[in-house]
Amino acid sequence: MNKEDKIYEAALSLFTTKGFHGTPTSAIAKTAGVANGTLFHYFKTKEELINSLYIKLKNELVVESVDGVEKIDSLKLKLEFLWSKSIHWTMTNPKKMFFIQQYMYSPYITSSTQEEVDKIKEVYVDLIKNGISKGEIKDVPIDLIYIIASQQLFGMTQYLVMNPEKYHDSEFMNTAFNLFYDIIKKV
Amino acid sequence: MNKEDKIYEAALSLFTTKGFHGTPTSAIAKTAGVANGTLFHYFKTKEELINSLYIKLKNELVVESVDGVEKIDSLKLKLEFLWSKSIHWTMTNPKKMFFIQQYMYSPYITSSTQEEVDKIKEVYVDLIKNGISKGEIKDVPIDLIYIIASQQLFGMTQYLVMNPEKYHDSEFMNTAFNLFYDIIKKV
DNA sequence: ACTTTTGTAGAGTGATTAGTCAATCTGACA
DNA sequence: TGTCAGATTGACTAATCACTCTACAAAAGT
Structure with missing residues (x-):
């Protein structure tokens, strides 16, 4: 290395x-x-190090989660794919996710870093927009859906890191995904 | 002061x-x-200061949110009461909530502080247990429901702090609560 | 072969900081 | 009035830390 x-x-x-x-x-x-x-x-500085690390990890998470999603048609399956890939990344890199959560809103992360990271999330935002226009996702502000969905995902990963055996319980994981999907799907 | x-x-x-x-x-x-x-x-030390502050604020949030909830009968209304009181506290003390979110998982918070804070959450856990046994809340692990519900609440407060005008839009707030309630209510 | 750029090392430095300490102040109570 | 415990002060210190600087090595370019 x-x-x-x-x-x-x-x-x-x-x-x-x-x-x-x-x-x-x-x-x-x-x-x-x-x-x-x-x-x-x-x-150049210690702060630059933490900012670079943050960007690097955020990128890694998105790149690895998104890879392959274009082959899927249905929105629900797309979401399930992204959801489980994100969780898989977390379970294989718990420290990395922990770092992201810990420094996401910390003052060491500059606003220019935050902007750069915001660009990365476009993939997800587009997906949501699409879902809303097709009437498959609840018609609430995108920012809200996005925040809530990611917070919900964070919550789930926290639980799984503390209870790793559940990660291999596919019945549980199914329930878990529905817990996620139920929030955003239009009823 | x-x-x-x-x-x-x-x-x-x-x-x-x-x-x-x-x-x-x-x-x-x-x-x-x-x-x-x-x-x-x-x-005694700088670390003690941050830990005391954390405990103080967590207590404040719970105490102020819980006050009066015992007068309410229905579980849904109880949850709505707690939910809106928590959000109200956040909107009147955004810095405090921001502090909590920022330091919740930080290494400055000792495990003994975390334990003390965990005791405070018992009120909510009891409510959830009760809801599950009555068949009103989904029968999933309590820890999971708790984490997801609180993360979801955090997400909502983040959105509201960024879009404060929505806080006074009662139609929006209603939708918002249902976004919360839909996750945990049994279908 | 020679020059330039990039990588690597680690001792050194000026500034900063958490926490101490001895001294003074305040107010309660006898 | 005299005593005492707690509150308050701010100068001081020992330690630490982010970053610099100079020197050398390795690669890359020409």
Whole structure:
């Protein structure tokens, strides 16, 4: 693994366990197995590091979840696909999701980072718009649907991380998806 | 206002805007209008301050939301009461809710604080248990319902803080509550 | 082969910070 | 009035930290 990725990995692990202020850049460098100066070669400041990491992870989640969704026709199945892929990503990378949740609204994340990340979510917003116009999704403000759906997904992943055996209980997972789908589907 | 409360107020404001590491205790003291030493008279460490503040706010939210709910009979109305009171608290104290969301899963919050806060949520858990046994709430694990319901509430408050005019649109608020209730009610 | 760019190292530094401490103040109670 | 516990102050300190700087190594370009 190259040094940049090692730094990302070390930062992810330390930020989630000790917090931003609780992890000196020196500790990140040490954990990553690189010199102090190397860290600052790749990232101008500590803040740039956390922002880059955030963008990287958000991208990773979306890219991996979306891959293959275009082959599916029905909206419900599309949603189920995205939902379960997102959850799968979380279950294989719990730290990463934890990081996202922890820093999503933190003051270390700059507004320009937030803007960049907002672009990524377009995929989902388009899907929702489409669903609304076809009358399959409730006609409420898109922002609201989006926030609520993602919060709901976060809640579910939190539960699954705490109760991992449920993840392999397909009956449970089915109920779980419906818990998600019921909010947004038009009755 | 006494000095302890002034410190709480200053800490709330600074922590949410600058983050935990971004606010020196000296800044908290200065904003609160007290001497540096006074802060450490009331709170042994900076960490104790953030933990006390967290507990204080969580308590405030629950106490203010729950007040009066016992007079209501129907489960749905009880939930609507709690839901709208929680939202009302958030709309009148957006900073406080923001603080809670920001630090809920942060490493500065110790596990003993988390335990203390968990006790507070018993009121809600009892309500859910009751609803399940009466067949009014979906029969899924309580922890799951609780997490999902609270995440959903958080999502709604986020939306309302960003779109405050909707808070006074009673038709919207009705739809919004149903968005909440639909997840948990048995069909 | 030579030059330029990029990567890597780690000691060093100036600034900042959490927490201490000794001193003074306040007010309650005898 | 005198005593005492708690409140308040702010200067001080020991430690820490983000970031710089200089030097060298490796690659890439020409």
